[in-house]
Amino acid sequence: MLLAKELKKRGWKVEVFVLAQGGMLAEPLARAGIRVIHGFQRSSASASSTSADAKSGATPKTHLRVKAMLVLAAFATSLVVRIISTRPGVVHAWLPLTNFVGAVAGRIALAPLVISSRRSLGTYQERWPRLKRMDRVANRLSHVVVANSHAVAADTAARDGYEVDRIAVIPNGLDLSRFDEIGHRRDETRRRLGLNQDEIGIVIVANLIPYKGHEDLIEAFALATEKRSNLKLFMAGQDRGIGPELAKQAQRLGVGSKVHALGTQDDVPGLLAGMDVGVIASHEEGFCNALMEKLTAGLPVVATKVGGNPEAVSGMPGCVLVEPRAPADLARGLLAVLDRLPEPAVDQEFRQRTMRLRYSVGAMVDAYERLYLAGDR
Known part of the structure; x- marks a missing residue:
């Protein structure tokens, strides 16, 4: 279109x-x-x-x-x-x-x-x-x-x-014009989602389909919370049938109160404005628009090493590639990004500027x- x-x-x-x-x-x-x-x-x-x-x-x-x-x-x-x-x-x-x-x-x-x-x-x-x-x-x-x-x-x-x-x-x-004003929307989004100032918001934007790796992400998130207790995970996307099983998994791993399924979101830029870290956990991808959106919003991203993901994050500071279908490696990548927070403002600006040059x-x-x-x- x-x-x-x-x-x-x-x-x-x-x-x-x-x-x-x-x-x-x-x-x-x-x-x-x-x-x-x-x-x-x-x-x-x-x-x-x-x-x-x-x-x-x-x-x-x-x-x-x-x-x-x-x-x-x-x-x-x-x-x-x-x-x-x-x-x-x-x-x-x-x-x-x-x-x-x-x-x-x-x-x-x-x-x-x-x-x-x-x-x-x-x-x-x-x-x-x-x-x-x-x-x-x-x-x-x-x-x-x-x-x-x-x-x-x-x-x-x-x-x-x-x-x-x-x-x-x-x-x-x-x-990319949809992302022009998101810098002013962080506080509003965090209030709406119940994110306190000292909490870190992690987001994945992907329909709830097995190959998008939500199950791996929840397991990795549970591992990461053992070292960082101030994390919350937000999953935006249409439930294609696996939502109830993901909720049970989060409860079983003791992170049910920290994992939030948001359903389909009409305002993805507004959602990303309130987040701190983006994740792509897919087992397969061509060239992932959701990854591009997270980078355009300025977020550091942990992404699986599949499809065009390595091309999209090439040269992007603060981003980490991990193996697909490997929750432990995904947890490692999350912790590596979290350890850099708060990151230098120049890194966020560099990601936003580079995306506008490459992918307008x-x-x-x-x-x-x-x-x-x-x-x-």
Whole structure:
């Protein structure tokens, strides 16, 4: 969305083509004057297939597979028609399923430049092997493959047998203007969260999903509190089913009163303004926006050594990398950062300034414009 909106401001004609109607980004795109095309609506074809499957006694698994193929075919056909009718200079697809459809449709419709995007490590291929085959097809049919970190580029090359030198690396961009005034919000946030002046707030912003490492973090936090009793841990993110188990774990380890699940937060910059240390405990990442937000807020961060995390914290003072799935090492990293508090103000300022230089929306869009224009020639 950030890329689309900024391209629109710079005079590009932009359309967003999506699989299904709705979604939280539809309204801001519409306000920016960007047309959103819905590639598939439930059709008589899908309805008739349901009826036919029922009559023929098809198994639910077979029915779902047939229905998924029909949806995908309808989506791809709609996209081919749209490309032929509008003749865009660039067809740029994002995420595994749409990479496949975008690359196939773009080539069939003879689009001048077809780009697919790898936004994460390919571990999802282990869970859904069919996507591995689709990724390889998308790679072959794309004129350019873009990764959002060097780690993702290397992973793509290794998993898909693709030459790493052919992958363009363009890091994520952040709307850094959201962080402009957070320096004045620390006291307000701490009062709201019940953080006393002598207490240290540790924060993780990640949906409650197993691979985000909350279980490791709670164990590491319990170890750290044995040496530092003035710690509180705040977990911001939607509970995807593991919240109750995490609460039981915290109680079992004797830190139940110090671990606070905040749920989804609309104002992440405001939350980070009241914190002292940020954590990324993930077992896998592509290029972590939550890590970028913590650094932009000026926080020292303890991050697992996965995906693009080492790239994001490279050269950042006060930040520590730890092994994934290793609570003891995570506790070590936490204590190393805590021992530096209060840290020099210049370290916080350096992290904030560096993030603005490296990862602004403007820098990201500049890189994509260069790619689009070079390919267009």
